[in-house]
Amino acid sequence: MVDSVCILGGGLVGSLLSIFLKKHNIQSVIYEKRPDIRLQNLVAGRSINLALSTRGWIALEKVGLKTEVEKIAIPMFGRMIHTFDGQQKMQPYSLHDGKKAIFSVSRAELNKLLLNEAEKLGVALHFEYKATKVEIDSNTIGFRNAENEYIKINPKLCFSADGAFSLVRSELIKNSGFDYEQKYLEHSYQEFHIPADANGNWQLHKNALHIWPRESFMLIALPNLDGSFTCTLFLQNRGEVSFANLNTIQKAKYFFETYFADALALMPNFETQFEQNPISSLVTIKTFPWHKNNYCLLGDAAHAIVPFYGQGMNCGFEDCSILMELIEKKPENWTEIFSEFELSRKPNTDAIAQMALDNFLEMRDLVTDEHFLKLKKMESNIITNYPQKWQSQYEMVTFSNLAYSEALEKSKENKLKLENWLQNFGENFVPEL
Numbered sequence: 001m002v003d004s005v006c007i008l009g010g011g012l013v014g015s016l017l018s019i020f021l022k023k024h025n026i027q028s029v030i031y032e033k034r035p036d037i038r039l040q041n042l043v044a045g046r047s048i049n050l051a052l053s054t055r056g057w058i059a060l061e062k063v064g065l066k067t068e069v070e071k072i073a074i075p076m077f078g079r080m081i082h083t084f085d086g087q088q089k090m091q092p093y094s095l096h097d098g099k100k101a102i103f104s105v106s107r108a109e110l111n112k113l114l115l116n117e118a119e120k121l122g123v124a125l126h127f128e129y130k131a132t133k134v135e136i137d138s139n140t141i142g143f144r145n146a147e148n149e150y151i152k153i154n155p156k157l158c159f160s161a162d163g164a165f166s167l168v169r170s171e172l173i174k175n176s177g178f179d180y181e182q183k184y185l186e187h188s189y190q191e192f193h194i195p196a197d198a199n200g201n202w203q204l205h206k207n208a209l210h211i212w213p214r215e216s217f218m219l220i221a222l223p224n225l226d227g228s229f230t231c232t233l234f235l236q237n238r239g240e241v242s243f244a245n246l247n248t249i250q251k252a253k254y255f256f257e258t259y260f261a262d263a264l265a266l267m268p269n270f271e272t273q274f275e276q277n278p279i280s281s282l283v284t285i286k287t288f289p290w291h292k293n294n295y296c297l298l299g300d301a302a303h304a305i306v307p308f309y310g311q312g313m314n315c316g317f318e319d320c321s322i323l324m325e326l327i328e329k330k331p332e333n334w335t336e337i338f339s340e341f342e343l344s345r346k347p348n349t350d351a352i353a354q355m356a357l358d359n360f361l362e363m364r365d366l367v368t369d370e371h372f373l374k375l376k377k378m379e380s381n382i383i384t385n386y387p388q389k390w391q392s393q394y395e396m397v398t399f400s401n402l403a404y405s406e407a408l409e410k411s412k413e414n415k416l417k418l419e420n421w422l423q424n425f426g427e428n429f430v431p432e433l
């Protein structure tokens with residue numbers, strides 16, 4: 001069967017890409033290994049909610065979905081730090097007006113919305129179609145469907161949005177000249193649920209990303225529309241304080257009582273959750289090139305990153321925006337489109353991979369470190385005085401669409417300046433810019 005344009009994976013990036021393509025009169029077909037998420041309550045195994053920020057919003061606006069997504073998004077205006085002694089301190093994202101926010105969205109609801117839109121536009125959706133064999137040189141993809149039939153297609157193009165453990169990527173890297181690097185973090189994560197109170201209200205401040213930083217580990221919580229919160233514990237796999245050591249419910253409860261007492265008090269069925277909720281790993285994956293012939297990777301398939309900057313999906317959505325700009329610029333010239341796409345994106349996805357790893361240290365440890373807080377205070381004063389001339393790394397990454405690589409370079413330069421000013425003039429110094 002000759003299938004015009006195939007998208008492997010109907011997750012967040014694959015479904016958004018199909019909408020973008022359709023808006024450019026390119027008809028695609030999505031093949032997704034899982035059952036239709038719209039007919040289910042929950043897809044287990046991945047984070048339940050995600051932080052959506054500027055790069056993601058820009059892509060959604062381009063396909064006309066910003067208003068629809070806003071209806072299912074909760075603004076978070078800052079980080080609410082839960083200190084060890086039980087206090088809560090809000091660190092707003094914007095220093096002057098307090099209006100900047102990132103948005104908590106349910107992964108499942110966002111995916112459903114994108115699939116509904118794709119279907120409405122006429123994208124063909126095949127669920128329970130698992131790609132089991134990809135032969136790039138002979139241009140064949142084989143699927144096993146729900147009826148256990150084996151179906152082969154020969155797509156004109158294949159966009160591989162099949163996630164961090166992409167089948168297409170595993171074929172690509174068998175070719176000479178294709179680099180591949182996979183690094184697991186020594187921390188894994190487990191999710192917990194804080195339900196709404198008896199009146200359906202949020203039991204923590206609704207409009208904040210809650211963080212319990214505890215140096216080598218942390219707990220975070222993002223609000224859900226139904227009044228609940230999803231908490232994620234990031235903890236080392238091995239060592240004294242680790243998942244390996246939390247090997248009984250008593251130990252786990254004692255650990256939460258010691259470090260996250262206020263959160264534990266809001267989890268009525270902690271024991272069941274601890275026993276039943278999976279512990280999942282965190283991985284950074286880098287590869288290059290991203291294409292061969294008519295097969296091209298994007299989203300997590302090309303660049304899976306750890307979640308500490310809340311950018312994986314945002315970056316995947318930005319991939320779609322950039323790919324579309326290239327399709328507009330060079331219609332049908334797929335070799336050039338794919339080459340320019342991977343060349344322009346790779347330095348940026350490497351940069352966000354690095355910043356995401358660095359931000360883990362900031363979130364779990366540095367937010368309570370004195371030297372770091374002095375640098376932050378100094379930077380806040382500068383931003384308040386010169387909002388047009390100075391931006392923090394967080395602002396450049398989260399509230400702009402400046403290339404990630406430029407954000408990284410600029411913030412390295414800024415950090416050197418701040419360290420220098422702090423050392424010479426103290427934390428209250430504001431330079432003339």
Ligand SMILES: Cc1cc2nc3c(=O)[nH]c(=O)nc-3n(C[C@H](O)[C@H](O)[C@H](O)COP(=O)(O)OP(=O)(O)OC[C@H]3O[C@@H](n4cnc5c(N)ncnc54)[C@H](O)[C@@H]3O)c2cc1C
Nearest residue numbers: 009011013033051131162163299300307310311312313314
């Ligand atoms: C704990 C955690 C928290 C996160 N928080 C954030 C956040 O706050 N903000 C943010 O921007 N990002 C966040 N991310 C990252 C985000 O989840 C990913 O970057 C995003 O899901 C990538 O989308 P994708 O479509 O590329 O891949 P996926 O979401 O993995 O989708 C891939 C799809 O392909 C399908 N598939 C796979 N193999 C096959 C096959 N062989 N045949 C057919 N279909 C197949 C899968 O079933 C899936 O539906 C987080 C990630 C984690 C783990």
